[in-house]
Amino acid sequence: ARTLNYTGTMVYHHGGNVETSRLVHLAEGGQEYEKLTSLDGPAREVIRSKEEVRCYFPDAKIVRIDPRTFRNAFPALTLEQQQTLSRYYEFKRVKGERVAGLAAEVVRFEPKDGMRYGHMFWSDAATGLMLKARLLSEKGDVVEQIAFTDLNLNAKIDREMVKPSWTAAPPDWQIKHVAATEVVRHETGWSASKLPPGFTKIMEGYRTLRDKRYPVAHLVFSDGLVAVSVFIEPLSATPVETGSSQQGGLNVYSMKTDEFLVTVLGEAPPATVRQIAQSVGKR
Numbered sequence: 293a294r295t296l297n298y299t300g301t302m303v304y305h306h307g308g309n310v311e312t313s314r315l316v317h318l319a320e321g322g323q324e325y326e327k328l329t330s331l332d333g334p335a336r337e338v339i340r341s342k343e344e345v346r347c348y349f350p351d352a353k354i355v356r357i358d359p360r361t362f363r364n365a366f367p368a369l370t371l372e373q374q375q376t377l378s379r380y381y382e383f384k385r386v387k388g389e390r391v392a393g394l395a396a397e398v399v400r401f402e403p404k405d406g407m408r409y410g411h412m413f414w415s416d417a418a419t420g421l422m423l424k425a426r427l428l429s430e431k432g433d434v435v436e437q438i439a440f441t442d443l444n445l446n447a448k449i450d451r452e453m454v455k456p457s458w459t460a461a462p463p464d465w466q467i468k469h470v471a472a473t474e475v476v477r478h479e480t481g482w483s484a485s486k487l488p489p490g491f492t493k494i495m496e497g498y499r500t501l502r503d504k505r506y507p508v509a510h511l512v513f514s515d516g517l518v519a520v521s522v523f524i525e526p527l528s529a530t531p532v533e534t535g536s537s538q539q540g541g542l543n544v545y546s547m548k549t550d551e552f553l554v555t556v557l558g559e560a561p562p563a564t565v566r567q568i569a570q571s572v573g574k575r
Contacts, residue, residue: 295319296419299453300392300443301331306436306540318449325454339456348456353465355458376516380404380490381411389414391423392440401517406430407488407564409541411517419445427541430561436540475499480509482524486571488564490515499523513568520558520565522572527553536562545569 297318304311312331317324326340337348347356377383386398396414403410410428415421424439461467477497491513498507509524532553534546544557545565549572556569 294324296421296445297447297449298421298443298445299447299449300440302438303441304436304438305434307538316449316453318451318454320451325451327454327456329457337457339454346456346460348458350458353462354468355461355465356468356470358470377401380408380488380515381517386412388417392443394418394423394443394445396423403430405488406561407567408515408518408560409435414439416445421445427559470502475510476507480511480524481575482509482511482522482572483575484511484513484522484568484571485573486567487513488515488560491520494519518559520556520560520568522568523555523557524572525553527551536566538562549573 299314299316302313302315304313311333314329314331316327318326323342324340326338328338328340330336335350337350339346339348343359345358347358348354349356381401381403384400384402386400389396389398391414395417397417398412398414401411409430410432412424412426412428413422414424416423423443424437426437427435429435458465475495475497476499477495480496480498492515493511494514495510495512497510499510500507504525505528506526511522511524513520513522527548532546532548534548534553537544541559542557543560543562543565544555545562545568546553546555547569548554554569554572556565556572558565
């Protein structure tokens with residue numbers, strides 16, 4: 293799917309909100325380029341390449357430049373990953389449906405416990421391109437969904453079509469460079485003792501975050517389909533909010549433990565991120 297050229301309209305549903313965007317994807321010379329333009333709400337244009345992500349906000353006249361690595365709007369899942377996930381999810385093939393006018397193969401991952409969300413994926417039967425993805429709560433309700441409503445596969449696309457509508461740095465705009473927040477892999481001395489079955493540590497180290505004076509301990513746990521991040525930092529004199537919050541399928545839980553602030557976030561149910569946070573401690 294990463295070698296395809298296509299254009300389409302995507303609709304993102306989350307928390308009662310609906311966002312519509314136009315996506316142009318170009319694969320050229322072994323590289324991927326994307327242009328994502330919001331069609332409703334505040335104007336926004338996102339230009340993605342291997343080197344950086346540029347976000348244009350014309351109403352505020354701001355360009356945000358983020359040196360993050362490239363990531364597709366839709367996830368990809370290999371056959372090997374599907375087989376591994378069968379330990380923690382019931383893998384079901386659902387009767388095929390049409391999405392954006394294309395025949396789609398549908399798979400559903402139903403968790404074998406109440407500690408993770410369910411997932412459904414619709415992929416183009418001919419190319420494997422993900423056409424639709426849905427996140428389901430423990431009760432089967434839709435938490436968030438992203439889907440193409442129209443799609444032109446193998447479209448004729450050139451580099452001009454994935455360039456921004458403005459110059460790289462408009463003269464009267466504010467340019468905000470976001471520093472890369474690479475993780476320095478290192479033992480932190482922290483662990484989480486109550487992880488859902490199948491979640492294992494895939495990363496540990498220290499990360500420098502914006503507005504943080506000192507590096508923050510960062511641990512990442514994954515079951516192969518979703519990841520949960522754990523951040524631990526010393527408490528500062530500035531009051532901080534604790535407790536739960538949610539944005540679409542992303543749940544966050546923060547709490548104070550001794551002289552530290554623990555924050556856990558990920559696409560997992562509120563009870564799961566809270567359980568993980570409450571189990572964080574020194575090794």
